[in-house]
Amino acid sequence: MIKKVSEYCTDLxxxxxxxxxxxxxxxxxxxxVQNVKYLCAAMDISEQDTxxxxxxxxxxxxxxxxxxxxxxxxxxxxxSKFLNQQEANQDFIDNVCNCIDATKMPxxxxxxxxxxxxxxxxxxxxxxxxxxxxxxxxxxxxxxxxNQVSDLEWHQLNLEFLKKHHFRSDYGKQTLEKGxxxxxxxxxxxLAYYNV
Numbered sequence: 671m672i673k674k675v676s677e678y679c680t681d682l683x684x685x686x687x688x689x690x691x692x693x694x695x696x697x698x699x700x701x702x703v704q705n706v707k708y709l710c711a712a713m714d715i716s717e718q719d720t721x722x723x724x725x726x727x728x729x730x731x732x733x734x735x736x737x738x739x740x741x742x743x744x745x746x747x748x749x750s751k752f753l754n755q756q757e758a759n760q761d762f763i764d765n766v767c768n769c770i771d772a773t774k775m776p777x778x779x780x781x782x783x784x785x786x787x788x789x790x791x792x793x794x795x796x797x798x799x800x801x802x803x804x805x806x807x808x809x810x811x812x813x814x815x816x817n818q819v820s821d822l823e824w825h826q827l828n829l830e831f832l833k834k835h836h837f838r839s840d841y842g843k844q845t846l847e848k849g850x851x852x853x854x855x856x857x858x859x860x861l862a863y864y865n866v
Contacts, residue, residue, distance in 0.1 A: 671756060672724055676703075678752055679728040686735035691814065692806040694731045694741075703727045705790035712841050719783045722762065725749070726769035726787050738814055742774045777838065785838035789846060795832060796849030801856075804828055822864050829857045 683689065683696040706727045710720040726749070733744030746767040753763045765783070772784035777792070779785040794803045808824055811817040819827065832854040837846045 671758070672721065672728075674756065675725050675728045675752070679732055682732050682735055682748070688731070688734045691734060692809045693803065694734050694810065699728060699731055701794070702730065702787075702790050705793040706787065709786050709790055709839060709841055713786070713839065715783070715786065722765045723769060723783055723787055723790075725753075726766045727790060729766065730770045730773050730787065730791065742770055745770050776834070779838050782839070785842070789837050789839045789842040792835065792837075793846065795835065795853060796837070796846035800853045822861075825857055825861050825864070829854065829861060832857060 679699065680696060683699055688695055703724060706723045707720075709715075710723060715723070729745050729749035729752075731741065731745060732748045733741030733746075735748075736744040749766050749770060750763055753766065765781075768781060769779075769784045769787040772779035772781075772788050773791050777788040779788050794800050804824075808819075832850060835850070837843055837850070
């Protein structure tokens with residue numbers, strides 16, 4: 671099932687308007703899938719739940735092929751349709767969709783496995799990729815959301831996001847939060863140059 675899902679989502683993400691997105695593209699999806707596998711191994715998550723999470727990770731941004739705002743709802747529809755065609759049971763489909771739904775900002779996971787997908791989706795804020803990834807996100811917002819901000823405003827937005835966001839899973843709370851705090855201090859140091 672995972673192989674079929676990965677092939678289907680890879681095709682969708684590389685042939686639709688998703689391929690034009692600097693941030694929410696196939697590379698991001700592949701990173702989230704890898705992050706899910708890493709977190710599931712680190713947290714000793716069951717094989718069945720790991721399968722749900724990997725499939726949810728593959729589908730979580732496919733809705734960008736239809737719409738930018740509210741893409742999660744489209745992602746759930748795309749996932750449901752495909753999984754129904756594969757004759758997956760309804761509980762499985764509901765679990766996948768619940769995980770996808772939890773990735774809406776601000777994240778509101780209602781299950782332990784949804785917490786894992788949320789952390790996998792935002793994993794980059796805990797490591798050195800954060801500064802590169804946020805450049806891609808800024809470009810995406812400029813082009814696709816007509817959201818133009820000054821450098822100062824952009825750093826302030828990032829600082830606010832890092833302060834408000836908290837990892838949800840046990841691993842996230844114990845390990846990823848530390849990296850996030852390091853990045854938060856780096857952004858504060860950048861802002862110090864602006865004397866604000």
